Amino acid sequence: MIIVMKPGATREQIETVSERLVEMGFKTHPIYGQEKTVIGAIGDKKALSSEALINLPGVEKIVPIMKPYKLVSRELKDTPTIVRLGGVPVGGRGLVVMAGPCAVESEEQLMAAARAVKAAGAQVLRGGAFKPRTSPYAFQGLEEEGLKMLARVREETGMPFVTEAVDTRDVPLVAEYADAIQIGARNMQNFRLLQEAGATGKPILLKRGLAATIEEWLMAAEYILDSGNPNVILCERGIRTFETATRFTLDLAAVAVVKENSHLPVIVDPSHSTGSWRLVLPMARAAVAAGADGLIIDRSSTVLRHMPGPRSSNIKAFRA
Ligand code: PEP
Ligand code: MN
Numbered sequence: 001m002i003i004v005m006k007p008g009a010t011r012e013q014i015e016t017v018s019e020r021l022v023e024m025g026f027k028t029h030p031i032y033g034q035e036k037t038v039i040g041a042i043g044d045k046k047a048l049s050s051e052a053l054i055n056l057p058g059v060e061k062i063v064p065i066m067k068p069y070k071l072v073s074r075e076l077k078d079t080p081t082i083v084r085l086g087g088v089p090v091g092g093r094g095l096v097v098m099a100g101p102c103a104v105e106s107e108e109q110l111m112a113a114a115r116a117v118k119a120a121g122a123q124v125l126r127g128g129a130f131k132p133r134t135s136p137y138a139f140q141g142l143e144e145e146g147l148k149m150l151a152r153v154r155e156e157t158g159m160p161f162v163t164e165a166v167d168t169r170d171v172p173l174v175a176e177y178a179d180a181i182q183i184g185a186r187n188m189q190n191f192r193l194l195q196e197a198g199a200t201g202k203p204i205l206l207k208r209g210l211a212a213t214i215e216e217w218l219m220a221a222e223y224i225l226d227s228g229n230p231n232v233i234l235c236e237r238g239i240r241t242f243e244t245a246t247r248f249t250l251d252l253a254a255v256a257v258v259k260e261n262s263h264l265p266v267i268v269d270p271s272h273s274t275g276s277w278r279l280v281l282p283m284a285r286a287a288v289a290a291g292a293d294g295l296i297i298d299r300s301s302t303v304l305r306h307m308p309g310p311r312s313s314n315i316k317a318f319r320a
Contacts, residue, residue, distance in 0.1 A: 002076055003039040003053065006060045013058030014039065020056065024048060027226075031077050036060075040076045042226070067261065069218045071225035072232070077263045083203045083231045086160020086179040088123045090203075090233050091265030096294030098124035098162060098267070103131050103139060104146035107153070113299050114153045125153065125161040126296055130174070132166045132184045143170075147177040154179075162205050162296075168196045175200040185210045185237055185272075188220050198227030205296075207235045207269070210248060214257050221264060234258055234266040235296060236287075238273025247275025250283055255290040266291075271298035 003017055014037055018028045026043035041048075050062050065075045082091040090096045099117035104110050104127040114125050129146025131139065142149070150161045160179035165171050166187060174181055180203040187193055188209035197204055204224050208217045221232045236255055238248025250273035258266045268287035270280045284295050 001041045001045065001048065002063045002065060003041060004060045004063060005037045005039070005058050007035050009037060009058035013056070017053065017056050017059060020053060029071060029076075033079070038076065040065075040071060042070055068215065069222045069262075071230075072218050072221045072262045072264055074261055074263050079263060081230065081232075081263045081265060083233050083265055085124055085162065085203050085233070086154075088160060090267070091293050094293075095288060096124060096267065097122040097297065098126045098294065099297040099299050100126040100161070101128075102271075102298045103128045104142055104149055105139075107149045110149050110153050111156065114157050114159060117297075117299055118157055118159060122297075123159065124179075125150065125157070125159040126163070126182075126298075127161065128164050130164055130166045130170050132164065132186050144173060147173065151177050162203075165193070165197055168193050171196045171200060175202050178202065180205055180233070183207060188212055188217065191220075191223055194220060194223040195227045198224035198229040201229055201231075203231040203233060204229065205233045205235055205267075207237045208239065208251075208254065210238070210240050212239070214254050214261075217254075218258070218262055221262075232264050233293075234262070234264050235269055236266065236273075236292075237269035246273070246279065248273045250274060250287075252283075252286055252290040255287065255292050259291050265293040267294035267296055268292045269296045269298075271296075 005014055014030060017039055021028050021041045025047045026041040029040035031038050053059060054062060065073055067073045070076060080091050082089045088096055099122040101113045110127055127150055129141050129143055131141040133140060150163060154161050162180040162182050163178045164182040164184050165174040181197045182205040183197060185207045206221055224232050236251060238250045241249040243249050255266050270283035274283055280297060287295060
């Protein structure tokens with residue numbers, strides 16, 4: 001439910017309304033707009049005494065939030081959220097490119113990839129130190145060593161970095177080093193992980209589950225906002241369909257649907273969705289055309305071999 005305050009309502013009036021809501025058992029989330037302040041109230045509607053609220057000074061109206069997700073909803077907040085990842089704003093008018101190797105393998109490999117993606121126009125470095133692998137025999141990541149390498153490369157290149165936490169046990173360590181914590185597709189509905197990562201206050205890059213509906217994805221983001229952290233970046237990374245020509249099916253309509261229903265920034269991963277470096281550029285362009293706030297691109301050592309040298313024209317093309 002949303003309590004809309006009258007234009008010019010005083011801070012004292014807003015606080016009084018918040019206090020009454022807390023007394024009724026609600027969690028409150030005031031959003032201070034340029035003209036009006038609204039207070040998001042999350043809790044059991046049955047406990048609400050709307051008469052007592054509507055008569056408080058400064059209250060204009062009480063509006064229910066129809067969607068199952070509340071804090072991430074545009075019904076509550078109509079202006080786009082801008083998440084600051086290191087110094088880089090994600091959301092709003094700009095386009096952010098995050099890029100780097102799939103997994104951190106060595107400092108040399110990471111530094112080479114970081115330099116290449118920076119020269120190509122990327123503003124944020126990505127790289128996994130904890131990898132969510134289908135096979136237990138695949139390389140699982142360098143863990144803290146990898147995080148240290150990411151931190152040294154950040155120092156050297158000035159690029160903030162995002163990296164994944166695959167388990168609640170990794171969260172404190174990842175939060176110690178990273179500028180943003182990635183929650184991978186396979187963990188989108190690991191609710192304890194969402195809460196613990198959210199509680200660090202770090203920006204969270206929340207990838208869409210490979211079999212998750214848009215509503216389930218937004219409900220997962222709701223867990224993070226409910227933990228008191230409004231800094232969530234959504235990432236469409238493809239879903240499972242009957243199609244086998246690509247690794248997953250990149251659902252670009254999801255970008256437009258999310259934009260319509262949520263104020264959170266949304267970026268697109270053309271690498272993991274397609275599984276083919278040849279498809280990265282066309283899908284990156286399509287993502288930007290669909291309204292994405294940014295891209296996250298794997299530039300593994302294999303891709304580097306296929307694409308020698310900085311490709312600044314590629315990144316510039318994403319912006320066109
Ligand atoms: C990744 O970005 O490193 C990754 C594993 O992606 P996803 O969780 O989308 O598969
Ligand atoms: Mn990868």
